[in-house]
């Protein structure tokens with residue numbers, strides 16, 4: 001059973017089409033990076049998944065539960081961090097967790113709160129009023145609230161926006177840990193290097209439509225256009241070495257690039273053959289690896305005008 005599935009999901013606001021014919025498939029246990037330019041329809045999609053707003057057309061299911069009719073059951077198994085989490089500012093972090101935990105009937109709540117404050121790095125500040133928290137601390141508390149019910153699915157709407165580097169890093173580590181515990185993470189974010197670091201699959205929406213849904217490495221390679229590129233670091237790389245690499249079967253082209261040698265290849269597995277050939281020819285190879293385009297490059301390429309798939 002898929003963690004999230006939508007079919008023809010659509011939301012209109014009068015003449016404005018916020019989400020159009022969206023078919024999403026989120027397999028269980030993965031981190032799914034949900035991307036798109038401002039106003040593309042990400043929050044609207046999440047609001048429909050959580051049952052906060054009703055679709056104009058189409059359907060959405062979470063762990064097999066229908067988002068229109070079973071949203072109470074969905075809320076029990078889904079942790080949700082909104083873009084701007086709301087708290088009771090006069091209560092402490094712990095007090096807020098107690099309140100939200102009782103609301104959803106969390107068992108052994110005291111122990112769970114201690115554990116969660118530690119998970120999100122707020123253990124020293126749990127007794128302070130939330131009104132005194134920084135933006136980053138509120139985000140951390142928001143994640144703790146989302147995790148209260150030990151969810152199977154976690155939906156995070158821009159969890160690290162406005163966080164300092166340590167804060168973003170900590171949240172990424174929490175996400176990685178949850179993934180290792182088989183929690184599915186659906187992550188909407190504009191911070192593409194983070195998404196690249198933690199996601200297995202990316203879905204990209206533009207003007208309400210899904211234009212890409214692919215495993216991230218496959219997506220990055222596809223936007224390179226043609227062939228994978230191997231990057232070699234070899235300070236004394238001579239023209240004779242260049243000719244040698246060119247002759248290897250499966251090599252497309254060899255170019256010097258800012259002190260590195262870029263080799264286009266049919267398959268990244270050719271890195272080993274290239275390495276052996278160079279070492280046998282007396283060329284000292286300091287490093288050799290597949291050069292991956294960044295998610296930012298790939299994102300900008302596909303979201304540029306006129307690039308709608310399917």
Ligand SMILES: Nc1ncnc2c1ncn2[C@@H]1O[C@H](COP(=O)(O)OP(=O)(O)OP(=O)(O)O)[C@@H](O)[C@H]1O
Nearest residue numbers: 013016017018036037038039040041042043044045
């Ligand atoms: N309640 C509403 N009434 C009218 N239009 C709305 C409403 N909510 C969203 N929209 C419009 O729907 C479109 C999609 O908005 P949405 O907030 O889903 O985008 P987003 O991808 O989450 O954007 P961002 O990255 O800026 O958060 C936008 O054009 C927005 O103005």
